[in-house]
Amino acid sequence: MVTKALILLTFNEITGSKALFSKIPFDLFDNIVLVDGGSTDGTVEFWQEKGIKVINQRSRGRGTAFIIAQNRCMEDILLFFSPDGNENPFDIPRILKEVETRGDLVIASRFAKGAKSLDAVGHRRFGNLLFTFIVNFLFRAGVTDAVNGFRAIWKHQMVKLNLPFSRFEIEFQMTIRASKMGYRIIEIPTIEFERIGGVSKAGSLSVGISYLKVALKELIIGRRFYRNN
Numbered sequence: 641m642v643t644k645a646l647i648l649l650t651f652n653e654i655t656g657s658k659a660l661f662s663k664i665p666f667d668l669f670d671n672i673v674l675v676d677g678g679s680t681d682g683t684v685e686f687w688q689e690k691g692i693k694v695i696n697q698r699s700r701g702r703g704t705a706f707i708i709a710q711n712r713c714m715e716d717i718l719l720f721f722s723p724d725g726n727e728n729p730f731d732i733p734r735i736l737k738e739v740e741t742r743g744d745l746v747i748a749s750r751f752a753k754g755a756k757s758l759d760a761v762g763h764r765r766f767g768n769l770l771f772t773f774i775v776n777f778l779f780r781a782g783v784t785d786a787v788n789g790f791r792a793i794w795k796h797q798m799v800k801l802n803l804p805f806s807r808f809e810i811e812f813q814m815t816i817r818a819s820k821m822g823y824r825i826i827e828i829p830t831i832e833f834e835r836i837g838g839v840s841k842a843g844s845l846s847v848g849i850s851y852l853k854v855a856l857k858e859l860i861i862g863r864r865f866y867r868n869n
């Protein structure tokens with residue numbers, strides 16, 4: 641039997657957490673963990689009261705949270721979900737089905753046919769599309785949304801990517817390395833909503849600069865990241 645872990649990622653997301661809790665299909669998972677970047681708004685207490693296991697990060701970073709989850713979860717499939725209002729929990733069953741049946745990595749795309757984003761608008765939309773273009777042009781990913789965080793991957797395939805701790809580069813780098821490895825990357829169209837309460841932690845300029853650095857590094861290293869274990 642294929643086992644599945646749900647990984648929730650938060651840093652001060654109390655409003656979104658409360659709004660989304662009842663909509664998340666927890667019963668589809670064998671393990672549920674929340675990795676928290678140091679919330680001070682009651683997010684951790686909220687999830688703990690609901691009986692969810694919380695891992696407190698020692699140092700911040702969304703990418704770091706991904707790696708902590710990868711190391712702590714022993715399930716076959718890892719699905720990453722951020723309860724900030726952007727991601728639609730109703731897409732979770734479909735993502736799970738796609739990863740289980742035909743994908744190594746499944747990304748909920750905000751720019752595929754039939755998709756839409758109410759969050760990535762203006763310069764954020766431009767940036768997302770530009771970096772997706774870069775990933776397709778340089779690394780032949782063939783995707784419509786290289787950077788969305790709402791995604792699932794087989795754990796053993798993620799381990800092989802040997803991703804480093806990072807802030808917001810994690811998805812970008814995961815998509816690049818998955819392409820280099822020839823993974824089957826499947827996208828499902830999603831509708832991204834506006835966030836519910838709280839604030840975005842991803843400053844567009846700093847994220848853009850870190851993406852450029854990652855792209856350059858990935859061009860140089862080729863497949864010299866691979867870890868076969």
Ligand SMILES: Nc1nc2c(ncn2[C@@H]2O[C@H](COP(=O)(O)OP(=O)(O)O)[C@@H](O)[C@H]2O)c(=O)[nH]1
Binds near residue numbers: 675676700701839
């Ligand atoms: N665990 C953890 N989660 C984080 C960290 N930084 C941001 N997040 C969460 O990652 C999700 C996406 O971040 P957000 O700031 O909304 O980025 P945006 O959607 O690109 O604007 C949200 O649920 C955040 O609370 C962090 O350092 N650690």
Ligand SMILES: [Mg+2]
Binds near residue numbers: 722724726
């Ligand atoms: Mg967000």
